[in-house]
Amino acid sequence: MSGKARILVVDDEQSMREFLEIFFRREDYDVVTAGDVDGALLAIEADDFDVVISDIQMEERSGLELLDAVKEGAPETVVIMITAFSTTETAIEAMKRGAYDYVTKPFKVDELRVVVEKALEKRLLAAENRRLRTELRTQLKSRTLVGNSGAMQKVYALAAQVASTKTNVLIGGESGTGKELVARAIHDQSDRGQRPFVAVNCGAIPENLLESELFGHVKGAFTGAVQNKDGLFEMAEGGTLFLDEVGELPASLQVKLLRAIQDKVVRRVGDTRDRKVDVRIVSATNRRLEDEVAAGRFREDLYYRLNVIQILLPPLRDRMEDVPLLTQHFIEKYARESGKPIRGLSDAAMRCLSEYAFPGNVRELENVIERAVALCADERIERESLPPNVLKPAERPLRSRLPLEGTNLDVLVNDFERGLLREALEQSGGVKKKAAQLLGISFRSFRYRLEKLGLDGSTPDES
DSSP: OOSSOEEEEEOSOHHHHHHHHHHHHHTTOEEEEESSHHHHHHHHHHSOOSEEEEESOOSSSOHHHHHHHHHHHOTTSEEEEEEOSSOOHHHHHHHHTTOSEEEESSOOHHHHHHHHHHHHHHHHHHHHHHHHHHHHHHHHHTTSOOOOSHHHHHHHHHHHHHHTSOOOEEEEOOTTSOHHHHHHHHHHHSTTTTSOEEEEETTSSOHHHHHHHHHEEOTTSSTTOOSOEEOHHHHTTTSEEEEETGGGOOHHHHHHHHHHHHHSEEOOBTOSSOEEOOOEEEEEESSOHHHHHHTTSSOHHHHHHHOSEEEEOOOGGGOGGGHHHHHHHHHHHHHHHHTOOOOEEOHHHHHHHHTOOOTTHHHHHHHHHHHHHHHOOSSEEOGGGSOHHHHOGGGSOOOSSOOTTOOOHHHHHHHHHHHHHHHHHHHTTTOHHHHHHHHTSOHHHHHHHHHHTTOGGGSOOOO
16 A cells, blocks of 8 residues: 555546546545545445545535544544535534534635645644554553452452542552552543643652642742742642652641642642642552541541542562562563563572562562563573572571561561471472471361462462
């Protein structure tokens, strides 16, 4: 097929068809003609066209019927209508039904040429926008949520369910579990997905600057305010404002945030008037806000405004069955970025990852894999490329006394149990019944422990 733009000319007057065909061929277009709507529809079924130029009034079927058929079957094709009547009522009806533009007979060919050029520019711009959206979706996949565990499936389902609502959402979970990714997923799946997603870490901005960041300021409001500035609420207009670490908000700003949520208005620092805003609030915290409310550090009324629906992200140690999938995802990401032909990692390296508790959660796993890819010189990552703290988690001495900073008993017990299960499997050559006997437990109990600790999928089944 030619790389030229393709035009279909539809008119029941042969002289007009021939004239437009000659003119547009001279303008370096590919041109096909049809004498009626039926002929035009046959041409459209057989080929793709960038532009359709059609007379409105024809003997048997109206050009409006053709317009409707094109909009239904080939909506990306631009339609330009021609009318011989002084009144424009029919042409305006065509515009309402999806025509790009219309020209009135008699017309100057230069006028029609300009209309066609602008129509093609619009079509190319629409195609470019689709390409950019496709690229954006591809980029989003590189930072998307990954996991097939039951816990993550519940997160996916709840996020998809609340996305279609306007309800405020509070995302809880330890640092590094992917709270911002959930917030982005909710935004992307909502009807606000084409509007801004604005994120702010409430604990990373000094208190004296945070009010200006959230609500904006007017010129002269304080030293250094040399011009008016939109706040993040205004920047997120029509979209989503993600308040990360919302539990770090100082008490004075909690009052103003509550008003912004309740009344849907903000007031810039130094201003005397309110500004209406349409923003959905998704917030996140690694604290238990219930405890902060009980301690008087967080307003109860604000807590209930933010926590209409709560999504709790499980720590990685509670979904260890997702570690292989996450690992492969990060290997592909960083291998692609570095241009290295790395396809996976060795069984020994995978075993180290499966036995590590990941106190830093998914963020820590990603950092581990990024480091390993940087150090790897082969197609497979070996255990030597993993950091020392991941290599020997089971060799940490058992504590006989509780440290002053406290500990996590479940993590310690799970680490120790996971190491024993692995060792028993290695000694038994992967035969689970024999491994269960080595540990003095039943085969059913052994299988339950494997499943509970996310090891069942990484060990061979009983033959």
